[in-house]
Amino acid sequence: MIGLDDIRRVRLGHYTMPADSSLPNQKIIVLAYVIRHPEGLVLFDTGIGEDHEEAERRYHPIVRRPLREALSSLGVRLEDITAIVNCHFHLDHCGGNPLFPGTPIFAQEAEYEASHSLEYTLPHVVDFEGAKLELHAGEADVAPGLRIIPTPGHTPGHQSLLVETREGRVLIAGQAMNDAAEYGRAEFAGRIRRSGNEEAPEPPDRIDRIHELLPRRVFFAHDPAVWEPFAD
Numbered sequence: 001m002i003g004l005d006d007i008r009r010v011r012l013g014h015y016t017m018p019a020d021s022s023l024p025n026q027k028i029i030v031l032a033y034v035i036r037h038p039e040g041l042v043l044f045d046t047g048i049g050e051d052h053e054e055a056e057r058r059y060h061p062i063v064r065r066p067l068r069e070a071l072s073s074l075g076v077r078l079e080d081i082t083a084i085v086n087c088h089f090h091l092d093h094c095g096g097n098p099l100f101p102g103t104p105i106f107a108q109e110a111e112y113e114a115s116h117s118l119e120y121t122l123p124h125v126v127d128f129e130g131a132k133l134e135l136h137a138g139e140a141d142v143a144p145g146l147r148i149i150p151t152p153g154h155t156p157g158h159q160s161l162l163v164e165t166r167e168g169r170v171l172i173a174g175q176a177m178n179d180a181a182e183y184g185r186a187e188f189a190g191r192i193r194r195s196g197n198e199e200a201p202e203p204p205d206r207i208d209r210i211h212e213l214l215p216r217r218v219f220f221a222h223d224p225a226v227w228e229p230f231a232d
């Protein structure tokens with residue numbers, strides 16, 4: 001079984017939130033993850049794609065770090081990647097997919113179906129020549145101990161990646177939640193509800209499923225902060 005150290009984060013750039021958004025002018029980091037597994041190197045998300053005029057305007061400036069360069073900071077070459085997992089098909093998560101013809105790309109069927117009408121994506125990034133999409137409707141194993149878990153909400157087919165490690169379960173949540181603080185509040189509300197002492201609002205199903213898994217660490221696509229549970 002792999003260890004926590006076999007999950008590595010890598011920064012692939014950032015974009016800037018519009019002045020009229022809930023986070024005016026904030027810089028939003030774009031993170032990807034490399035998992036070293038005995039069956040190969042799995043890459044979770046591939047960075048910010050280009051050529052989407054509205055996105056360029058709305059999220060200006062967008063700063064991209066080339067994937068090849070970013071991976072080399074971990075001692076990994078593009079050619080070493082044996083499988084891709086995209087949390088969803090927005091352009092800031094799958095922009096580098098066309099660099100991987102023939103490499104299996106794990107995604108949800110629902111996301112593929114939605115990708116034709118999704119905002120902020122480009123069909124040729126999802127369906128590029130040589131794309132080898134591995135579409136699933138529900139949970140599925142990418143390799144032993146590496147499982148995709150549907151976490152819809154942000155998009156219809158959003159998914160997270162559960163990684164079993166010697167030190168416990170790690171969830172790479174992508175954009176199931178925007179940040180660790182949002183996740184932490186939802187997780188705490190779940191604890192209150194389960195204790196039965198006090199009413200707490202029902203969470204969205206996707207969050208309940210995540211909490212059932214009892215991850216000991218949760219990573220996000222757009223937050224450098226990491227969530228970990230506290231001992232009662």
Ligand SMILES: [Zn+2]
Pocket residue numbers: 088090154175
């Ligand atoms: Zn998105």
